Amino acid sequence: MTTPALPPDDEHRPEGFGFRTGVRSEAVAVGCAVFVLALGTVLLAIGAVIFAGEGQWGFVLGLAVLELLFIAGFVAMLHMARQRHRPRPD
Numbered sequence: 891m892t893t894p895a896l897p898p899d900d901e902h903r904p905e906g907f908g909f910r911t912g913v914r915s916e917a918v919a920v921g922c923a924v925f926v927l928a929l930g931t932v933l934l935a936i937g938a939v940i941f942a943g944e945g946q947w948g949f950v951l952g953l954a955v956l957e958l959l960f961i962a963g964f965v966a967m968l969h970m971a972r973q974r975h976r977p978r979p980d
Contacts, residue, residue, distance in 0.1 A: 919971030927964040931957065 934953045941949040 916971050920968065923964055923967035923971060926967070927960055930960040934960070 934957050938950050938953045941947075941953065
């Protein structure tokens with residue numbers, strides 16, 4: 891018994907829901923990246939102010955490193971978002 895061969899696909903179109911599936915448009919993906927960066931930055935800034943007020947400079951430095959990781963994640967999300975294109979009507 892043989893299975894029927896699938897016709898060749900000209901373009902792979904991922905299905906599903908999520909950032910990497912291609913379902914979201916470029917604008918939505920960029921908006922998500924900006925939102926994540928803004929929220930993370932605000933929370934880290936609040937934490938840095940609190941720790942600086944208590945004189946815990948090690949934690950402030952740790953939060954600064956964490957902010958650098960947020961920025962790196964933001965750049966990676968922008969790179970993924972720019973690889974998206976609006977689907978062409980067939």
